Amino acid sequence: MHVGTRVDVAIRGVRVEAPVRRAGGAGPSDDGHLILDGMGAAxxxxxxxxxxxxxGRLWLGETDTGLPVTPVRRPRxxxxxxxxxVPYEKIAKLHGAGVLATTVVQTCVRYAESDRCRFCAVEESLYAGATVAAKTPAQLAEVAExxxxxxxxxxxxxxxGTTNGxxxxxxVLARSVRAVLAAVPGLPVQVQCEPPEDLAWLGELRAAGAAAIGIHVESLDEEVxxxxxxxxxxxxVARYEEAWAEAVRVFGRNRVSTYLLAGLGEDPDELVDGAARLIRMGVYPVRGAVPADARHPGRARGRRAGAAARAGAPGHRARRGAAARGGHDRRRAGGGVRGLRGVQRARRGGRVSRCPRSTCRSSPDRRPAR
Known part of the structure; x- marks a missing residue:
C-alpha cells in the first residue's frame, strides 16, 4: 500500500463498523482496529x-482502491x-489482530491541569469505569495466558502513567514482565516509560525479559x-537522548522507539531531520499526526491519530510480532522518515490544517467534565 494512502486514511479516517475500537485512554482513541492490506492498522x-x-475492500468515494480490509474480530x-x-477487558486490550496492550498504572503524576500532556487522556478511561487504576502482575499474567x-x-x-518514584x-513494569513471561514463556513484550532517573532501570527491564522499549519524547522541539x-x-530532550543511547546499548538497535507527533506547531523539515538522527542512533521514530480538532483538548481530548494508520507503531502493528521483538530493520526505519514526509506533504496539500504558533500558545487548558 502506498505511503500516501496510509497517511490519507490515517488523517481522514474511514466509515466502517469495527468490533475492536478505543474510545479513549493513553494511546490512540476514536479509532477502529482493522487489517488493511494485510497489516494491522488503528x-x-x-x-x-x-x-x-x-x-471487504477500501473505497474512496465511488472508487475501489483495491485494498482488502477486514475489521479485527472481538477477542474471546x-x-x-x-x-x-475483574473483566479481562479492563486489564488489557487487543490492539490489531495479535497485540495485547495494557496501561499497567492508569494514573500519571503529570496529569494535573498545569502539567498534563494536552493530547493525553490516560486517566479518562479510568474515570469512565473502563479500566482499573493498577493492574497486578498476577492479573496481567492471567489475561496474557x-x-x-x-x-x-x-x-x-x-x-x-509516570509514577512518583x-x-x-x-x-512495576519489570515485575509485570516477569509475571507474564512466567505464564507465557517466549512472548515478546515491549515496555514504555519515561527516562528513569537512574538509567540502570533500563537494564533491569531487559533483565526482566522485555524485548523492546519505547521512550516517548512526543516532540524534539523544546518550545513545542x-x-x-x-x-x-x-x-x-538531552536526557531523552541519554536514555535512548543507553536503551540501544541494552536492547539493541531498532529495539528502541519514540513517538514523534506532527501538527503541534513544529517545523516539518526539522521534524524529518530529527527522525533521521534518531534512526542513525538506532531509535525507531513512530510517526504520529494530530488532527486539527485534537489541538483543542476540550473538543477531542486524547485523540492521538497515528499517521500511516499507526502501521509503524509498537502495539498497533500485529504483523509477525515485529514491534515487540524490535523488528524495525533499516528498511522499515527508513519508512519512518518517509511516513513523516507523507504527513508533511499531506499538510501542504491542505488535508491537515497547520497549527499556527500563536494559536498553539493559547490552546485551551480546560478539562472536560468527567
Whole structure:
C-alpha cells in the first residue's frame, strides 16, 4: 500500500463498523482496529470520511482502491473475568489482530491541569469505569495466558502513567514482565516509560525479559514540548537522548522507539531531520499526526491519530510480532522518515490544517467534565 494512502486514511479516517475500537485512554482513541492490506492498522472512525469499506475492500468515494480490509474480530478473552472478579477487558486490550496492550498504572503524576500532556487522556478511561487504576502482575499474567491461548496473541505492549518514584514506572513494569513471561514463556513484550532517573532501570527491564522499549519524547522541539507536554518538558530532550543511547546499548538497535507527533506547531523539515538522527542512533521514530480538532483538548481530548494508520507503531502493528521483538530493520526505519514526509506533504496539500504558533500558545487548558 502506498505511503500516501496510509497517511490519507490515517488523517481522514474511514466509515466502517469495527468490533475492536478505543474510545479513549493513553494511546490512540476514536479509532477502529482493522487489517488493511494485510497489516494491522488503528484508523480513526469518522462518519464524514470519504473512505468506506464495502465487500471487504477500501473505497474512496465511488472508487475501489483495491485494498482488502477486514475489521479485527472481538477477542474471546474479553468474555472472561480474573480470579478476583475483574473483566479481562479492563486489564488489557487487543490492539490489531495479535497485540495485547495494557496501561499497567492508569494514573500519571503529570496529569494535573498545569502539567498534563494536552493530547493525553490516560486517566479518562479510568474515570469512565473502563479500566482499573493498577493492574497486578498476577492479573496481567492471567489475561496474557488466555489471550495467547484463545485468540492467538503474538506479542504484548505494556505502558504506564509516570509514577512518583525515580524509576518513573520501570519498577512495576519489570515485575509485570516477569509475571507474564512466567505464564507465557517466549512472548515478546515491549515496555514504555519515561527516562528513569537512574538509567540502570533500563537494564533491569531487559533483565526482566522485555524485548523492546519505547521512550516517548512526543516532540524534539523544546518550545513545542513546553507548550504541549509541560510536565514532561521538565525532562529535557538531552536526557531523552541519554536514555535512548543507553536503551540501544541494552536492547539493541531498532529495539528502541519514540513517538514523534506532527501538527503541534513544529517545523516539518526539522521534524524529518530529527527522525533521521534518531534512526542513525538506532531509535525507531513512530510517526504520529494530530488532527486539527485534537489541538483543542476540550473538543477531542486524547485523540492521538497515528499517521500511516499507526502501521509503524509498537502495539498497533500485529504483523509477525515485529514491534515487540524490535523488528524495525533499516528498511522499515527508513519508512519512518518517509511516513513523516507523507504527513508533511499531506499538510501542504491542505488535508491537515497547520497549527499556527500563536494559536498553539493559547490552546485551551480546560478539562472536560468527567
Amino acid at each position: 484508523v480513526p472512525l469518522d462518519p464524514r470520511s470519504p473512505y468506506s469499506v464495502r465487500d 478473552f474479553y468474555d472472561l473475568t480474573t480470579a478476583d472478579g 488466555a489471550a495467547v491461548r484463545l485468540d492467538g496473541v503474538t506479542q504484548m505492549v505494556m505502558t504506564t 525515580p524509576d518513573r514506572g520501570a519498577r 514540548r513546553r507548550r504541549w507536554t509541560p510536565g514532561k518538558a521538565a525532562v529535557p
